Amino acid sequence: MHSKNDTWQLNLSLLTLLELVLAYLFALRVPTEHQLWAGGFLVLLVVLTYLWRPLQSFILLAVGALASSFVYVWLAWNEGSASQLALIEQQVILIVLGTVTWGMGVYVRGFVEEARALRARTAELEKYSPQTRLLTLNEFKNEARMAFAIAKRRGEHDVLLRLTLRGFAPEGAGVRTSARLMSILSEAVVSSVRSDIDIAGYLPPNTVLVLLQNTDENGARIVVNRMMAALRKQPSVNAETLERDIAVEIVLLDQDGATFEAALQKEPESA
Amino acid sequence: MTLSTVVLIVTGLFWLMILYNVVLAVAGLVHRSRPVELHAPPSWPSVDVLIPAYNEGKVLFGTLDAMAQLDYPGTLNVYLLDDNSTDTTGAIADYFEGRLATIHHVHVPKGLPKGKARVLNYGFHNSTGDMVVVYDADNQPRPDAVTLLVEKTLESDRYAGAVGTVRTINMYSNALTRMIGLEFMMFQLLMQSGRWQLFKLGTYTGTDMLVRRSVLTSVGGWDEHALAEDTELSMRIASSGLQIPVVPSSITYEQEPETLKAWFRQRSRWLQGNLYTVSKTLHDPQLRGGANTFSILQMLSVYYVFILLLLVSDVWFVMGLLGRFTTPSSIPLLILWFETIWIYAAQISLATVSEHEASARNILFALLMYFTYSQLWIYLVIKSYILQVAGIFKKAEPIWDKTPRF
Numbered sequence: 293m294h295s296k297n298d299t300w301q302l303n304l305s306l307l308t309l310l311e312l313v314l315a316y317l318f319a320l321r322v323p324t325e326h327q328l329w330a331g332g333f334l335v336l337l338v339v340l341t342y343l344w345r346p347l348q349s350f351i352l353l354a355v356g357a358l359a360s361s362f363v364y365v366w367l368a369w370n371e372g373s374a375s376q377l378a379l380i381e382q383q384v385i386l387i388v389l390g391t392v393t394w395g396m397g398v399y400v401r402g403f404v405e406e407a408r409a410l411r412a413r414t415a416e417l418e419k420y421s422p423q424t425r426l427l428t429l430n431e432f433k434n435e436a437r438m439a440f441a442i443a444k445r446r447g448e449h450d451v452l453l454r455l456t457l458r459g460f461a462p463e464g465a466g467v468r469t470s471a472r473l474m475s476i477l478s479e480a481v482v483s484s485v486r487s488d489i490d491i492a493g494y495l496p497p498n499t500v501l502v503l504l505q506n507t508d509e510n511g512a513r514i515v516v517n518r519m520m521a522a523l524r525k526q527p528s529v530n531a532e533t534l535e536r537d538i539a540v541e542i543v544l545l546d547q548d549g550a551t552f553e554a555a556l557q558k559e560p561e562s563a
Numbered sequence: 564m565t566l567s568t569v570v571l572i573v574t575g576l577f578w579l580m581i582l583y584n585v586v587l588a589v590a591g592l593v594h595r596s597r598p599v600e601l602h603a604p605p606s607w608p609s610v611d612v613l614i615p616a617y618n619e620g621k622v623l624f625g626t627l628d629a630m631a632q633l634d635y636p637g638t639l640n641v642y643l644l645d646d647n648s649t650d651t652t653g654a655i656a657d658y659f660e661g662r663l664a665t666i667h668h669v670h671v672p673k674g675l676p677k678g679k680a681r682v683l684n685y686g687f688h689n690s691t692g693d694m695v696v697v698y699d700a701d702n703q704p705r706p707d708a709v710t711l712l713v714e715k716t717l718e719s720d721r722y723a724g725a726v727g728t729v730r731t732i733n734m735y736s737n738a739l740t741r742m743i744g745l746e747f748m749m750f751q752l753l754m755q756s757g758r759w760q761l762f763k764l765g766t767y768t769g770t771d772m773l774v775r776r777s778v779l780t781s782v783g784g785w786d787e788h789a790l791a792e793d794t795e796l797s798m799r800i801a802s803s804g805l806q807i808p809v810v811p812s813s814i815t816y817e818q819e820p821e822t823l824k825a826w827f828r829q830r831s832r833w834l835q836g837n838l839y840t841v842s843k844t845l846h847d848p849q850l851r852g853g854a855n856t857f858s859i860l861q862m863l864s865v866y867y868v869f870i871l872l873l874l875v876s877d878v879w880f881v882m883g884l885l886g887r888f889t890t891p892s893s894i895p896l897l898i899l900w901f902e903t904i905w906i907y908a909a910q911i912s913l914a915t916v917s918e919h920e921a922s923a924r925n926i927l928f929a930l931l932m933y934f935t936y937s938q939l940w941i942y943l944v945i946k947s948y949i950l951q952v953a954g955i956f957k958k959a960e961p962i963w964d965k966t967p968r969f
Binding site: 347357 | 588592624628662898899901905909
């Protein structure tokens with residue numbers, strides 16, 4: 293849904309270098325009487341950045357940075373136009389120093405832990421298609437290969453079920469597939485298969501794949517009927533129309549996996 | 564009165580308004596930083612989502628798909644109000660209506676005056692839900708957007724409904740959409756939150772908004788002559804002593820104009836609509852007073868006084884460059900100029916941080932906006948004023964100018 297943006301990634305080395313340069317400029321260019329109140333503010337900012345949530349301490353930084361404008365207008369008005377450039381230079385040093393200090397505080401406090409937690413969460417979520425709660429294609433293939441090895445050893449047969457939701461193609465436009473309808477189809481599939489034995493995956497943009505283990509065509513038809521019944525139970529769905537949109541294909545798989553790979557290579561059916 | 568005194572008064576007024584905006588921005592940040600503590604009601608009221616649409620084929624599939632994914636615990640029906648579209652709008656609506664029982668394609672009969680308000684009134688009178696939610700036809704709300712609006716509304720009987728926040732779905736398409744996105748973050752998201760935080764004032768923004776059916780009935784629905792029907796409705800609701808809380812976590816994404824021509828047309832319509840609302844409020848004793856006086860003053864100050872001061876500042880600058888005007892030496896012009904740009908860019912940057920959109924490019928664009936985007940408002944305000952005055956003299960209905968989609 294969101295368009296690509298270019299938001300910042302904080303870099304601790306760069307922040308540290310900037311902090312040192314700015315601290316040097318602060319000592320060199322800002323008069324002692326201003327260093328006192330500005331230094332006090334920076335210390336307060338560092339302490340509260342560790343105690344508060346990042347956005348709360350950012351509010352303090354924002355208040356300080358914006359208030360400095362009014363302070364410097366007042367100073368300039370009293371001191372005359374001769375020192376304006378020097379005042380602007382001082383204010384820029386203070387604002388950038390405050391911003392970098394806040395950035396470092398936030399980074400050190402939480403970004404590393406947050407990144408670790410997010411990476412773990414992402415790794416978990418990547419196993420599933422976010423829209424449908426089905427396995428992604430790669431994960432589906434991996435699981436299916438393991439299932440083949442077991443089936444071959446036991447002398448069993450598996451069946452691949454391909455369920456394709458036909459999209460909508462208005463005049464002069466490409467085929468569109470509704471994420472909501474795909475989600476409804478996926479939920480119906482997940483509720484109709486044996487969760488600990490069968491494997492369900494998502495082949496974008498409009499196909500659900502189900503590997504049914506140790507069964508035959510008749511077993512696959514039972515699953516399809518169960519899935520259609522699950523669709524009819526959903527009060528928000530006009531199941532009769534939706535059923536007509538779903539193309540069902542049952543592929544009997546051989547034990548060397550060739551028919552499985554061929555079925556995956558097949559282009560998804562469109563409108 | 565000497566020149567120095569005039570300059571002092573103008574500068575003082577200018578800085579007073581800047582101070583007001585700074586306070587609003589900080590208050591907005593405070594409001595947005597607070598954790599949301601909403602509670603599920605014992606029973607959920609029924610909700611009707613109204614989507615006025617005229618030739619929205621380019622965007623409607625995504626819109627209705629997003630509406631189908633709204634995760635609301637109670638009964639929710641979506642009404643696509645098709646105002647005699649001639650493109651694929653009807654076909655897309657039929658596709659979803661045929662498959663999902665909660666989506667309804669409503670054919671709105673032809674009528675006058677043309678525009679969103681009349682279509683909304685038709686939908687309102689032909690639906691029965693306890694709560695009425697409005698989305699524009701290019702919107703894609705988050706699944707929890709409606710639930711959050713309902714929860715907030717049910718917190719107090721003083722709440723007429725609630726309003727969420729709008730983000731730009733195509734913010735990074737080009738320079739113009741980026742500036743619009745930044746403007747929305749600042750003036751709509753942060754300022755709106757600030758007004759609610761400080762004064763308990765909220766204004767409907769035309770989309771991602773909820774009104775109780777009882778309130779809408781008591782105020783007589785939407786004013787079909789208003790181009791800014793959202794602001795106008797907010798005024799009438801405020802005059803009845805009710806409030807419209809702002810819910811920053813209820814978020815919808817919408818498409819913004821990608822060409823200057825489309826942007827000019829859209830904003831002219833908004834400004835004309837605001838002029839109509841100001842005029843109506845000032846002429847109607849029942850609407851005047853209290854919160855509305857404050858809102859009108861703010862509208863006048865932002866759209867007219869501020870723009871006038873900006874124009875004066877530009878003229879002053881150009882005259883100075885041409886040597887036709889000498890600024891008294893006691894005025895620290897350089898620092899005033901620097902601080903104005905800094906505060907403008909800083910406020911926008913604050914908004915980007917609160918929206919997790921902070922970047923070097925966005926800050927650069929915030930600076931550029933001062934010299935480009937903001938200056939275009941001078942032309943816009945003058946144009947809308949002329950159009951509105953001309954309309955009054957000709958006694959003509961304002962023309963509803965639909966924003967093109969991309």
